[in-house]
Amino acid sequence: MGPTPRLNIIDPKLVKEILSNTELFQKPATIKLLLTGILAYDGEKWAKHRKLVNPAFQIEKLKLLVPAMYSSCCEMISNWEALVSTKGSRELDVWPYLSNLTANVISRTTFGSNYEEGKLIFQLLREQSDFAIQRLQSSFIPGWRKTKLGGLVLPGGVEIFVPIMEIHHDPDFWGEDSKDFKPQRFSEGISKASKVQGTFLPFGGGSRICIGQNFALVEAKTDLATILKRFSFQLSPSYVHAPSVAWVTVQPQHGAHLILQKLF
Numbered sequence: 001m002g003p004t005p006r007l008n009i010i011d012p013k014l015v016k017e018i019l020s021n022t023e024l025f026q027k028p029a030t031i032k033l034l035l036t037g038i039l040a041y042d043g044e045k046w047a048k049h050r051k052l053v054n055p056a057f058q059i060e061k062l063k064l065l066v067p068a069m070y071s072s073c074c075e076m077i078s079n080w081e082a083l084v085s086t087k088g089s090r091e092l093d094v095w096p097y098l099s100n101l102t103a104n105v106i107s108r109t110t111f112g113s114n115y116e117e118g119k120l121i122f123q124l125l126r127e128q129s130d131f132a133i134q135r136l137q138s139s140f141i142p143g144w145r146k147t148k149l150g151g152l153v154l155p156g157g158v159e160i161f162v163p164i165m166e167i168h169h170d171p172d173f174w175g176e177d178s179k180d181f182k183p184q185r186f187s188e189g190i191s192k193a194s195k196v197q198g199t200f201l202p203f204g205g206g207s208r209i210c211i212g213q214n215f216a217l218v219e220a221k222t223d224l225a226t227i228l229k230r231f232s233f234q235l236s237p238s239y240v241h242a243p244s245v246a247w248v249t250v251q252p253q254h255g256a257h258l259i260l261q262k263l264f
């Protein structure tokens with residue numbers, strides 16, 4: 001990346017070693033210049049902030065946010081219902097609605113009733129941090145001394161990157177159909193979906209695992225349950241499966257085209 005040598009690591013054993021040794025494998029210094037907050041901190045400062053923020057993400061606290069999540073989802077569904085009303089079914093790219101829903105939920109739950117203002121702040125922050133977060137995501141630097149990683153000896157200053165999306169699409173782990181959109185591969189649980197353990201890392205791993213993991217999962221379940229009460233849906237023939245890393249998470253490059261059917 002720029003003048004910094006970078007090593008991509010996909011071997012699950014080495015990935016585990018990196019994620020579990022946060023003292024040795026720290027966030028790159030350039031990122032610390034670009035971004036402040038728990039995501040960019042290391043060592044004691046990170047531990048202090050993580051401890052401070054952790055209680056807000058406990059499942060009991062998250063349950064209290066479900067009504068706000070439900071309200072935001074109902075607003076989105078009302079828009080869909082208005083669009084579908086005449087024929088009872090139609091094709092819709094739901095991606096812009098779902099991205100907006102996430103912004104809404106975070107604004108509503110962190111900024112309370114003043115969530116329109118929160119939404120604006122959220123969007124500004126999102127634009128500003130775009131570059132910084134992309135660089136930060138799962139990249140680590142083992143300091144300026146020689147470091148051992150598995151059987152490798154890394155010279156000081158090499159940046160290590162864990163390309164989560166590539167790991168999630170590697171045929172050696174997921175089989176020949178690894179690049180297909182096939183949610184049913186998880187039908188018997190995550191451990192049976194992959195041939196190799198430690199290759200499903202949507203929220204990272206180790207002590208720096210995503211603090212918002214439960215928030216995201218509670219929201220996803222609330223949204224899905226709310227949507228399924230009012231609509232059935234299937235993938236539209238115009239959907240093109242082309243995930244790409246944009247901002248923090250993987251996003252569908254050409255949208256998420258569904259055929260929505262209103263349930264009466």
Ligand code: HEM
Nearest residue numbers: 038039136137138139202203204208210211212215216249
């Ligand atoms: C589907 C949704 C989400 C995904 C896939 C996701 C993914 C990730 C990943 C992979 C990391 C580790 C990054 C690294 O190792 O450098 C991370 C860290 C983090 N995420 Fe998330 N995240 C999601 C939602 C959220 C939400 C909703 C929040 C907050 C409300 C959040 C807050 C954070 C924070 C603060 C960190 C840094 C944790 C630390 O360094 O101690 N995330 N996330």
